[in-house]
Amino acid sequence: MPKIESVDHLTEYRRQIRAQRDPKQQQILVCSGPGCLPLGSTEVAGAFQEQMQEKGLQGKVILKSTGCHGLCAHGVRVLLRPQEIAYQKVTPEDVPEIVETTLIGGKVVERLVYQDPDSGQTAVHKSEIPFYQGQKPLVLRKLDEIDPESLDDYLVVGGYRTLRKVLFKMSPEEVIDAVERSGLRGRGGAGFLTGRKWRLCRQVPGEVKFVICNGDEGDPGAFMDRAVMEGDPHAIIEGMIVGGYAIGAHQGYIYVRHEYPLAVKRLTQAVAQAREFGLLGNNILRSGFDFDIKISQGSGAFVCGEETALIASIEGNIGEPMPRPPYPAQKGLFGMPTVINNVETWANVPEIINMGPEWFAALGTEKSKGTKVFSLVGAVNHTGLVEVPMGTTLRQIIFELGGGIPGGREFKAVQTGGPSGGCIPKQFLDLPVDYDSLQEVGSIMGSGGMIVMDTTSCMVDVARYFISFLFEESCGKCTPCREGLRQLLNILNDITSGEGKEEHITLMEEICTTMASASLCGLGQSAANPVLTTLKYFRAEYEAHIRDKKCPALVCRPLLTYTIDPEACTACLACVRECPVGAISGPKKEAQHIDQDICIKCGRCHDVCQFDAVKVE
Amino acid sequence: MEEVGLLINGIYLKVPQGYTLLQAAQQLGVDIPTLCYHPELPSEGNCRLCVVEIGEYPRTRLVNSCTYPVEPGLNVQTHSEKVLQARRIVLELLLARAPKAKLIQDLAAEMGIHESRFKSEDPYELCVLCGLCVRTCREIVGVSAISMANRTPGKLVTTPFLEPSDACIGCGSCAFVCPTEVIPYIEKDGKRIIWGREFELVRCNVKLEQKLKSISTVKL
Amino acid sequence: MDVERLESILTQYEGYPQDLIPILQDIQDQYHYLPKDELKVVAQRLNVPLTKVYSVATFYKMFSLIPKGRHQLRVCLGTTCHLKGGQRLLESVSSHLGIEPGYTTADMQFSLETVGCLGSCAQAPVMMVDDKYYARMTIDKVSKVLKLYKE
Numbered sequence: 001m002p003k004i005e006s007v008d009h010l011t012e013y014r015r016q017i018r019a020q021r022d023p024k025q026q027q028i029l030v031c032s033g034p035g036c037l038p039l040g041s042t043e044v045a046g047a048f049q050e051q052m053q054e055k056g057l058q059g060k061v062i063l064k065s066t067g068c069h070g071l072c073a074h075g076v077r078v079l080l081r082p083q084e085i086a087y088q089k090v091t092p093e094d095v096p097e098i099v100e101t102t103l104i105g106g107k108v109v110e111r112l113v114y115q116d117p118d119s120g121q122t123a124v125h126k127s128e129i130p131f132y133q134g135q136k137p138l139v140l141r142k143l144d145e146i147d148p149e150s151l152d153d154y155l156v157v158g159g160y161r162t163l164r165k166v167l168f169k170m171s172p173e174e175v176i177d178a179v180e181r182s183g184l185r186g187r188g189g190a191g192f193l194t195g196r197k198w199r200l201c202r203q204v205p206g207e208v209k210f211v212i213c214n215g216d217e218g219d220p221g222a223f224m225d226r227a228v229m230e231g232d233p234h235a236i237i238e239g240m241i242v243g244g245y246a247i248g249a250h251q252g253y254i255y256v257r258h259e260y261p262l263a264v265k266r267l268t269q270a271v272a273q274a275r276e277f278g279l280l281g282n283n284i285l286r287s288g289f290d291f292d293i294k295i296s297q298g299s300g301a302f303v304c305g306e307e308t309a310l311i312a313s314i315e316g317n318i319g320e321p322m323p324r325p326p327y328p329a330q331k332g333l334f335g336m337p338t339v340i341n342n343v344e345t346w347a348n349v350p351e352i353i354n355m356g357p358e359w360f361a362a363l364g365t366e367k368s369k370g371t372k373v374f375s376l377v378g379a380v381n382h383t384g385l386v387e388v389p390m391g392t393t394l395r396q397i398i399f400e401l402g403g404g405i406p407g408g409r410e411f412k413a414v415q416t417g418g419p420s421g422g423c424i425p426k427q428f429l430d431l432p433v434d435y436d437s438l439q440e441v442g443s444i445m446g447s448g449g450m451i452v453m454d455t456t457s458c459m460v461d462v463a464r465y466f467i468s469f470l471f472e473e474s475c476g477k478c479t480p481c482r483e484g485l486r487q488l489l490n491i492l493n494d495i496t497s498g499e500g501k502e503e504h505i506t507l508m509e510e511i512c513t514t515m516a517s518a519s520l521c522g523l524g525q526s527a528a529n530p531v532l533t534t535l536k537y538f539r540a541e542y543e544a545h546i547r548d549k550k551c552p553a554l555v556c557r558p559l560l561t562y563t564i565d566p567e568a569c570t571a572c573l574a575c576v577r578e579c580p581v582g583a584i585s586g587p588k589k590e591a592q593h594i595d596q597d598i599c600i601k602c603g604r605c606h607d608v609c610q611f612d613a614v615k616v617e
Numbered sequence: 618m619e620e621v622g623l624l625i626n627g628i629y630l631k632v633p634q635g636y637t638l639l640q641a642a643q644q645l646g647v648d649i650p651t652l653c654y655h656p657e658l659p660s661e662g663n664c665r666l667c668v669v670e671i672g673e674y675p676r677t678r679l680v681n682s683c684t685y686p687v688e689p690g691l692n693v694q695t696h697s698e699k700v701l702q703a704r705r706i707v708l709e710l711l712l713a714r715a716p717k718a719k720l721i722q723d724l725a726a727e728m729g730i731h732e733s734r735f736k737s738e739d740p741y742e743l744c745v746l747c748g749l750c751v752r753t754c755r756e757i758v759g760v761s762a763i764s765m766a767n768r769t770p771g772k773l774v775t776t777p778f779l780e781p782s783d784a785c786i787g788c789g790s791c792a793f794v795c796p797t798e799v800i801p802y803i804e805k806d807g808k809r810i811i812w813g814r815e816f817e818l819v820r821c822n823v824k825l826e827q828k829l830k831s832i833s834t835v836k837l
Numbered sequence: 838m839d840v841e842r843l844e845s846i847l848t849q850y851e852g853y854p855q856d857l858i859p860i861l862q863d864i865q866d867q868y869h870y871l872p873k874d875e876l877k878v879v880a881q882r883l884n885v886p887l888t889k890v891y892s893v894a895t896f897y898k899m900f901s902l903i904p905k906g907r908h909q910l911r912v913c914l915g916t917t918c919h920l921k922g923g924q925r926l927l928e929s930v931s932s933h934l935g936i937e938p939g940y941t942t943a944d945m946q947f948s949l950e951t952v953g954c955l956g957s958c959a960q961a962p963v964m965m966v967d968d969k970y971y972a973r974m975t976i977d978k979v980s981k982v983l984k985l986y987k988e
């Protein structure tokens with residue numbers, strides 16, 4: 001890689017690599033995103049490599065492992081360009097056929113294309129798949145196109161174009177103006193106006209300032225930021241250079257959780273490339289602006305996603321939040337004014353500068369501009385990453401893009417905003433998804449996790465799950481959160497194990513109110529949301545647990561009884577082997593029986609029975 | 618020094634810039650209960666007992682008065698229903714945590730709470746994790762022999778590795794500042810035992826310099 | 838204490854207090870736990886109180902003060918995994934290994950942990966052994982996966 005000396009040199013270099021590339025050349029793009037990786041995308045890519053060698057296709061065909069292609073449900077996904085043929089559920093065994101039939105023979109392998117779960121209709125090309133049709137990818141746009149480990153790939157699609165504009169033609173104030181006019185709001189949860197945050201920080205006097213990218217993404221059920229960090233790391237770096245220039249910072253930090261080893265690797269690599277190339281470091285492209293980035297790794301603490309805790313963590317301390325004011329924009333990292341933004345926020349910045357704030361502001365709703373990436377998971381047919389304009393309704397996302405609920409079951413609730421969010425019931429399916437509407441129904445946008453639940457989910461169990469998660473993760477600094485979560489968990493454990501009392505509901509409500517109003521940081525302040533929303537929308541379920549000692553969704557195990565249907569039992573003894581307490585017995589080659597006095601209701605017999613003979617009530 | 622004017626419980630007053638809301642309220646003679654606050658130590662806002670309500674209805678919120686700085690024109694309520702409700706629950710939660718701690722019992726009784734409705738996991742627990750001892754050891758004594766360990770489920774004040782600490786000078790300041798008298802501390806036969814270590818007590822020779830010297834040369 | 842081994846980590850840092858967490862991460866990666874004597878040296882070298890090192894070491898979930906096994910088994914308990922039976926998966930793994938989450942087998946082969954979310958929610962329930970993901974796990978796959986790692 002050459003060292004780029006000036007902005008004209010950058011343009012010239014981009015022109016050169018573009019000239020070397022033939023847009024008609026055959027490309028195989030194997031998804032190695034968060035969904036496909038565990039399904040074996042590395043092996044699939046390896047199989048392509050082998051086949052290409054065998055068939056003498058090297059040099060003629062380009063093979064790339066890319067970021068997330070979005071439709072994780074049907075991984076491993078392979079996209080063939082320029083035909084735009086999208087194959088799904090590809091295994092290494094399918095690869096010879098793809099190479100033979102499609103690459104050499106020019107025909108489609110029908111059994112590997114998308115098929116609608118209801119109508120059975122197929123779609124060969126990406127653009128014909130309903131999942132992609134309602135989307136508006138800005139942040140995810142390049143993910144299925146570029147090799148995240150190649151700076152050249154990023155440059156070819158127009159990467160680092162903003163630097164000419166920002167560093168040479170715009171003043172820092174003009175940059176802030178543009179971001180402010182775009183209406184961009186923080187994608188990390190609270191939805192604070194990004195331009196305003198930058199302006200506040202710029203106005204604080206001081207020579208040394210910092211920008212931070214919050215890549216902690218601790219919300220369970222969310223992997224948007226992971227996909228962007230792994231799939232398009234340079235977009236984040238480019239956004240941070242712009243932000244650094246705007247507020248007058250010369251050092252940036254990217255804080256990534258260590259549970260994302262690939263994201264750490266890709267970002268580290270990308271920063272090194274950018275530095276080597278001359279896009280980071282002193283006097284970037286001879287603009288006189290110095291800026292560099294360090295990678296900081298989290299060590300497993302959800303609370304470190306909170307900005308003041310994150311700062312404490314970079315400084316080498318325990319991740320305890322600090323009371324605000326002072327805000328990080330006034331007094332942040334090492335006591336210096338600091339702007340901290342979410343991964344997706346940063347990744348939006350280059351496009352806002354390139355296309356102009358008005359273009360961005362034209363997308364979305366009046367108060368929530370642009371698009372938002374969601375990780376659509378749970379009880380939905382098309383699990384994956386979606387990016388839609390703000391204001392798209394929940395129904396559109398879950399039923400049109402997501403393809404509805406599998407197994408013909410009924411939609412029950414959608415959980416947004418992670419542990420700080422709430423469960424939204426059916427009557428709000430037509431709610432437009434934006435910061436304010438979600439807040440009105442008791443949830444939050446959060447970072448973009450969207451977990452769909454059907455009738456097999458128990459809402460009391462869901463509340464207990466989030467409270468137990470938060471109890472483990474709360475830093476323990478302040479009383480309402482530490483002791484409040486402890487007591488909420490006690491109560492919810494009681495309710496889900498049949499020990500619930502009528503007064504528990506009021507007690508929970510009282511704790512929730514105080515946690516929300518009096519906790520020190522956002523973790524405690526929003527920890528009540530999962531409980532409050534489920535109490536509000538699914539109260540009858542709580543009452544069934546408390547009064548009738550029943551779990552209507554058949555989830556809370558202490559409230560269930562397991563029995564074996566003698567008609568269905570084949571005496572295979574799988575359950576007998578699995579039962580940890582030896583509660584199952586019976587005569588040889590005859591139906592087995594569960595001794596209710598010994599049974600600990602772990603449900604493992606039910607899980608292993610191949611014949612549906614274990615009944616639950 | 619520049620002054621800032623604000624409203625506390627409807628009364629307008631002026632206080633020096635940089636004052637916290639707690640200091641301003643104290644100047645006015647308004648009593649706000651505190652637990653983890655100490656005028657000689659940096660405030661951390663842990664206990665949340667000192668919360669007050671700020672802002673204009675309906676957009677008000679609670680902040681802890683021990684760290685929140687005064688702002689011109691700020692409207693502060695120190696004993697609104699929202700504040701009292703929060704204080705009550707905080708005390709009830711603390712009472713469940715440390716049911717035998719005298720100070721918590723007293724503070725709770727002042728708010729009309731004599732028994733907690735919540736489960737008590739350890740009826741003998743006294744520590745309320747206010748962190749005064751940790752801050753005193755770090756900021757005043759300057760040795761940092763004790764600190765908090767773990768997160769919420771198992772948070773506690775301890776010496777490193779739960780072992781006698783080399784850094785401890787046996788001064789007993791932590792035990793002295795502790796509001797619930799939980800730090801184990803024995804003094805007998807001219808010896809003081811604290812945090813698992815034994816220190817020989819030396820008669821005071823008036824001069825502080827010498828006193829410090831003797832403390833730091835004690836035998837193990 | 839293996840002085841050289843620790844030294845090879847420490848020399849990569851300039852010795853500022855903010856190097857504490859990265860240093861502990863390196864020690865954890867290499868030793869699979871944070872040995873007490875090493876922590877004392879780290880405190881001295883960075884000129885921070887031992888209490889600070891200890892509170893950091895006990896605050897973050899990644900760190901362990903007791904030795905970990907050769908293979909790190911992480912069962913995801915993210916929301917989606919929870920809804921899709923992550924807890925049962927955990928119980929099954931736990932009974933196969935004969936240890937509770939947070940513990941290590943007596944032969945020091947496996948350490949079992951839970952994790953908040955691995956970010957592969959579309960393939961729930963997920964577990965990870967060292968750096969390898971196992972997607973869409975079921976109870977009957979558990980013993981097969983474990984066998985791959987047993988001596």
Ligand SMILES: Cc1cc2nc3c(=O)[nH]c(=O)nc-3n(C[C@H](O)[C@H](O)[C@H](O)COP(=O)(O)O)c2cc1C
Pocket residue numbers: 185186187188189190191192194214215216217218219302303304305306307308340341342343345447521522523
């Ligand atoms: C408990 C807690 C966890 C958080 N986790 C994250 C996170 O994982 N990622 C993130 O970007 N913001 C997170 N936030 C929000 C940050 O504090 C902060 O508001 C955000 O990074 C600001 O960036 P934005 O304005 O671009 O959204 C969290 C907040 C709280 C209270």
Ligand code: SF4
Pocket residue numbers: 303320321473474475476477478479481482519520521522523524525
């Ligand atoms: S609200 Fe919870 S996480 Fe936040 S400071 Fe208080 S105890 Fe810590």
